[in-house]
Amino acid sequence: MPTADVDALERIEVVQGDITRLEVDVIVNAANSSLLGGGGVDGAIHRAAGPALVDECRILGGCKTGQAVMTGAHRLRARHIIHTVGPVWQGGGHGEAELLASCYRNSLALAEGVGARTIAFPMISTGIYAYPLDRAARVAVTTIREHIDGSEQPELIILCTFDAPATAAVRDALENAAQPELPSTELHSLDLSCPYCGEPTEITLDEQGGTSVEDCTVCCRPIDIAVSYDKDGSPSVRGRRQDG
DSSP: OOHHHHHHGGGEEEEESOGGGOOOSEEEEEEOTTOSOOSHHHHHHHHHHOHHHHHHHHHHTOOOBTOEEEEEOTTSSSSEEEEEEOOOOSSSOSSHHHHHHHHHHHHHHHHHHTTOSEEEEOOTTSSTTOOOHHHHHHHHHHHHHHHHHHOOOSSEEEEEESSHHHHHHHHHHHHHHTSOOOOOSOEEEEEEEOTTTOOEEEEEEOSSSEEEEEEOTTTOOEEEEEEEEOTTSOEEEEEEETTO
């Protein structure tokens, strides 16, 4: 990954605590489709914002999964609340990841549209909707990073977690996102001249550099294989007889 992407990740901050107490331009609510309040973060935001919030939400007529709508923040310290409806986890084979990514993508687009400099997200769908924490964190970080790569706003994006396991999952996702991309882990049909019989032999490599032992496909004798990669990711392969 280019250095610029790693630097961009510095715009993402992890905060463990009560999202309703954060002083940001936009707070994101993990809402249900009715927008009329519920449990968890949704209920906490409605209670903190006061009864005028549900009155405003009632006018909106609900929200579909993956979409997002904006209201005033009422009694919160923020300027706006963005309500987004995350997917219910059904095993991962029902488009949950794309729907969850849409929650973050659409929320960030709305925030950018009102010139928000700071925004705080809860861990969408990881409560009663049972989305696995590690998977949800990867979707959140990946989608936010994609937005950051193409936009300067918001300047600060907070992922507000509710407990230590959620915090650890987000930090792991951020750490993995900051790692440089490695070359492809598999090279098929690579021809190497056998150091024993001199015939071209086909080998398959599944390691990122280092050494391994492969049998010649012609004479069947073992070849010590050394693999390295250039800066551009191009492989360099050497074969050596085991008897020296």
